[in-house]
Amino acid sequence: MAAVQYFIERFSVTCNKPVSHLQLACCPSHCAVPWQDKGIRIYENNNLEPPLELIGHHGDVSAMVFGTLRDRLVLCSASEDYVIVWDIDRSYKTVTLKNALLWNRIVVGTLLGKVEHLSLCPLSAKLTACSGSRVFLLNAEREDVLGVLKAHLGPVTASEFCPWDVNLLISISEDRTFKIWDVKKGDILFESAVLSAYPLLSLFFVEQNSQFIIGSGDGQLWCYTLPVDHKCRLVTKLDLSKLEQKHERNLRKTSSPQNRPDGMTGNEVRGTVETAKPVLKIWAQKLQSSHASLQQRGSCVWIGSSDGLYLLDLDTSELLMILPLKGDLSISLAGSWAVSNGLGGNMCCLVTSLFGTSVALFEVNSAGLDELCFRMAMGFSVDEQLSVVPSSPLMTMSPLNAELAKHGRKPQRKIGWSLQNHTRTHFVAKKKKNTIGLTRISMSLTPPWQLYDHYCPRC
Secondary structure, three states, X not given: XXXXXXXXXXXXEEOOOOOOOOEOEEOOOEEEEEEOOOEEEEXXXXXXXXXXXXXXXXXXXXXXXXXXXXXXXXXXXXXXXXXXXXXXXXXXXXXXXXXXXXXXXXXXXXXXXXXXXXXXXXXXXXXXXXXXXXXXXXXXXXXXXXXXXXXXXXXXXXXXXXXXXXXXXXXXXXXXXXXXXXXXXXXXXXXXXXXXXXXXXXXXXXXXXXXXXXEEOOOEXXXXXXXXXXXXXXXXXXXXXXXXXXXXXXXXXXXXXXXXXXXXXXXXXXXOOOOOOOOOEEEOOOOOOXXXXXXXXXXXXXXEOOOEEEEEEOOOOEEEEEEEOOOOOOOOOEEEEEEEEOHHHOEEEEEEEOOOOEEEEEEEOHHHHHHHHHHHHHHOOOOOOOOOOOOOOOOOOOHXXXXXXXXXXXXXXXXXXXXXXXXXXXXXOEEEEOOOOOEXXXXXXXXXXXXXXXXXXXX
């Protein structure tokens, strides 16, 4: 069977230093890559023209994120000296491709330390910068520190604004906890217990279900609800490694190795080396497929790990497909992911090498995914039986605890004829209990010669 290329490599660049764990930026039209430590190069995703160079930082660029402010495409970048907001649209219009003018940028933060993560809220024009154990709340249009959120015991790895309530902010940290903040007051609305033995690395909001997902360095996933009272409740907890093992067992049962989809090959085919599966990125994009059964899956999220992409269905806690980083790609182990919706239903992924200095832009081929979805639907039966094991006993007032009333055995009815009217009638055996506890049965029987309405001629 011919191999299907799910990843299309648009370009690959080599940096002068490792950038494996830096937060890179990617949007449907552009991607940003650090260049020579202090500079930034902006590439167009569908055009291999020379990139736009942004120069303004005096330290190494450590985090970047794209966003929109007043219908303008902007890029937020951070180093130890400055946090800068760049007007990308204006830069393309007013400068050459090799130089960027200084008036196309706004310095919104100064000397905040090494910033690990940036997050932009386009509705409120606010920006968060995670530096150490603190989260700086900045104004994205001018230099103004709106507040500093301090409560974590370890370095903050990510923070995101709630898309349906811009006054809420969730932060995750290496102390293995997450906290929900009131942005206006700076108060903690909810804080979790220690979730894992590994740091929490990624965070994503599922707006259609009012939920959010957190991923850790050992491949654990937690899905929580975010109600109005801010009392988060755990919906499901998943293990990426166990889901992959279950997925491969199902593949071995339903298809032969010759007909197995290339994007879902088991470990015994790829090799025996097992790697950790950190949850580096979580992203939601509806599966573009012409197959009806897969179009109904509306709660699918992509998980970017060190060895590839994983597609999960949150409603069923099922791993749908695996897209490994293999073949002729320049990167086989990823250090970080920046994912965005592309043109034509495709998905753009800006990936850094885990051990090298290269950065590559991959495009997930929607046509190849559609073929993979069709082969999945043909391989798996929709009539599979599902066994659900309860995790806790039933509640006291649960209707499942109801018992059926037990009735005693009814006395057996017998048929007989009465001797009084010489006609066929029914009678019931009567039980009479005497004084010593024995049962006496009285009944009446009809003689054999009276069982018929006429007499036998021989009589």
